[in-house]
Amino acid sequence: MQIAVLLYQGFTTLDAVGPYELLARLPGAETVFVAKEAGPVRNDQGSLALVADKALAEVPRPDIVLVPGGPDSRAAMDDPEIQAWLRTADETSTWTTSVCTGSLILAAAGVLDGRRATTHWLAHEELRALGVEPTGERVVFDGKYVTAAGVSSGIDMALHLLGRIGGDETAQTIQLLTEYDPQPPYDAGSPDKAPAEIVARWRGVKAEDLPQGR
Amino acid sequence: MQIAVLLYQGFTTLDAVGPYELLARLPGAETVFVAKEAGPVRNDQGSLALVADKALAEVPRPDIVLVPGGPDSRAAMDDPEIQAWLRTADETSTWTTSVCTGSLILAAAGVLDGRRATTHWLAHEELRALGVEPTGERVVFDGKYVTAAGVSSGIDMALHLLGRIGGDETAQTIQLLTEYDPQPPYDAGSPDKAPAEIVARWRGVKAEDLPQGR
Numbered sequence: 001m002q003i004a005v006l007l008y009q010g011f012t013t014l015d016a017v018g019p020y021e022l023l024a025r026l027p028g029a030e031t032v033f034v035a036k037e038a039g040p041v042r043n044d045q046g047s048l049a050l051v052a053d054k055a056l057a058e059v060p061r062p063d064i065v066l067v068p069g070g071p072d073s074r075a076a077m078d079d080p081e082i083q084a085w086l087r088t089a090d091e092t093s094t095w096t097t098s099v100c101t102g103s104l105i106l107a108a109a110g111v112l113d114g115r116r117a118t119t120h121w122l123a124h125e126e127l128r129a130l131g132v133e134p135t136g137e138r139v140v141f142d143g144k145y146v147t148a149a150g151v152s153s154g155i156d157m158a159l160h161l162l163g164r165i166g167g168d169e170t171a172q173t174i175q176l177l178t179e180y181d182p183q184p185p186y187d188a189g190s191p192d193k194a195p196a197e198i199v200a201r202w203r204g205v206k207a208e209d210l211p212q213g214r
Numbered sequence: 215m216q217i218a219v220l221l222y223q224g225f226t227t228l229d230a231v232g233p234y235e236l237l238a239r240l241p242g243a244e245t246v247f248v249a250k251e252a253g254p255v256r257n258d259q260g261s262l263a264l265v266a267d268k269a270l271a272e273v274p275r276p277d278i279v280l281v282p283g284g285p286d287s288r289a290a291m292d293d294p295e296i297q298a299w300l301r302t303a304d305e306t307s308t309w310t311t312s313v314c315t316g317s318l319i320l321a322a323a324g325v326l327d328g329r330r331a332t333t334h335w336l337a338h339e340e341l342r343a344l345g346v347e348p349t350g351e352r353v354v355f356d357g358k359y360v361t362a363a364g365v366s367s368g369i370d371m372a373l374h375l376l377g378r379i380g381g382d383e384t385a386q387t388i389q390l391l392t393e394y395d396p397q398p399p400y401d402a403g404s405p406d407k408a409p410a411e412i413v414a415r416w417r418g419v420k421a422e423d424l425p426q427g428r
Contacts, residue, residue, distance in 0.1 A: 012235070013231050013234065013235055014231055014232065014235035014392065017227050017228055017231040017232075017262075018228065018231075018232070020227065020262065021226070021227055021228035021365065021366075024259050024261055025259075030261070031259070031261040031262075032261065033261070033262055040254070040265050045238050045239075045245070047238055047244070047245040047246065047247070047267070048231075048234065048245075048247055048264065048265070048267075049264070049265040049267075050262065050263070050264055050265070051254050051262070051263040051264070051265065053261075053262075053263075100393075120393065121393060138393075138395065138397050139397070149393050150391070150392060150393025151235065151391075151392040151393055151394070152235075152369065152392050152393055152394040152395075152396070153393055153395075155366065155396070155398075156396065156397050156398055156399070159398050159399050159400060160399050163399060163400070168400065169409070169412065171399070171400055171402075172400050172402035172408055172409060172412055173402075173408075173412050173415075173416075175398065175400055175402045175403050175408070176402050176403060176404070176405065176408040176412060176413065176416070177364070177365075177416070178228065178364060178365040178366050178403075179314075179334065179335060179352075179363050179364025179365055179366055179367055179403055179404060180365070180366040180396075180398055180403040181352065181366075181367075181401075181403025181404040181407065182366070182369075182370065182394075182396035182398070182403070183352050183353070183370050184369075184370055184373050184389065184394055184396065185370070185373050185374050185377060185385070186373060186377070186382065186385055186386050186389055187395075188385075188386035188387075188389045188390050189389050189390060189392075189393055189394040189395025189396070190390070190393060190395040191390070193395065194386055194387075194389070194390040195383070195386060198383065198386055198387050198390060199390065201387075202387075202390070202391070
């Protein structure tokens with residue numbers, strides 16, 4: 001079971017690392033971070049680089065493809081090499097997955113055509129413009145395509161996937177070992193729940209104008 | 215407001231990246247990943263390296279110190295250079311924080327003496343052996359010392375901290391932008407909630423014998 005996590009300049013770190021932390025604990029899994037070229041890839045905030053151990057060409061047939069989002073997801077949507085890799089990898093993948101605006105990158109590659117999918121709540125229009133109707137759900141399964149909403153939702157996606165792949169007990173064990181027993185002190189994690197004035201302030205702000213990723 | 219995230223060989227990635235993703239969005243914050251030497255630092259699972267942009271000596275007085283845990287936390291507990299940096303940084307820090315077994319590293323440095331603190335549920339005995347009585351809470355504030363339980367709990371810690379530093383609206387805004395509206399498909403994230411047979415299987419397993427971090 002090979003899991004490939006795609007990195008590109010400007011990715012959002014938790015989009016990649018949240019599901020990675022859980023999925024990579026799957027017994028027998030081999031996880032590899034990939035990018036156009038092997039080496040450090042800087043994130044959206046500019047304050048952290050993750051190392052891609054392999055170039056895309058070295059990992060042509062992963063079992064799971066994981067695409068993080070980022071405010072600069074356009075860079076990956078418009079990149080012919082990344083798009084070609086996604087299309088090819090998707091031909092043989094068992095699961096093709098994304099977090100946040102990673103679904104825009106998959107949609108740009110055409111692999112979500114006619115599928116149910118989700119994305120960051122601020123990117124619904126962008127997903128729609130790519131011909132994919134966003135759902136309001138946090139994690140969406142449609143066949144082998146699994147998409148998650150904004151940033152932190154990839155952790156929930158990973159638990160769902162672990163259950164499907166390894167069974168409930170494997171998923172529960174990994175939830176226990178990562179102590180994923182969320183107790184946020186606020187209940188503002190979705191536009192339905194956050195104070196209306198905060199939601200209103202952010203609605204309509206373009207991705208590239210967000211101060212620090214999303 | 216300078217935030218320093220400590221990296222060392224064998225750290226657990228989500229311990230560092232979970233709170234980083236939220237804290238670094240604090241308006242005016244500058245975040246820097248630090249290690250004994252600048253450069254890539256490999257994690258506990260071996261499949262990912264994060265780049266430390268600065269060496270410890272270059273970041274002597276961060277406002278927030280964040281120490282992730284790892285199954286190899288002993289490496290940081292026994293490292294004189296890391297321990298000396300922690301003690302010095304703690305002298306001027308506004309907040310000294312840890313996630314998971316990061317509290318063992320702080321305890322080894324002596325900065326948690328007489329404090330309330332927490333750690334990963336499997337490391338309570340180890341914390342106690344260092345003279346710090348663990349609480350069963352997910353996030354513990356004691357003055358400027360903030361410790362979180364296992365791995366994913368650092369995200370909750372970050373939200374608490376954001377509220378204290380930037381106020382409720384700042385914390386809620388960052389919760390909304392990272393869509394932290396947890397919906398795990400299982401309720402197995404703590405030893406009180408997970409199936410008893412899974413908990414029993416892991417209790418008493420030593421950190422270094424865990425298959426893939428914790």
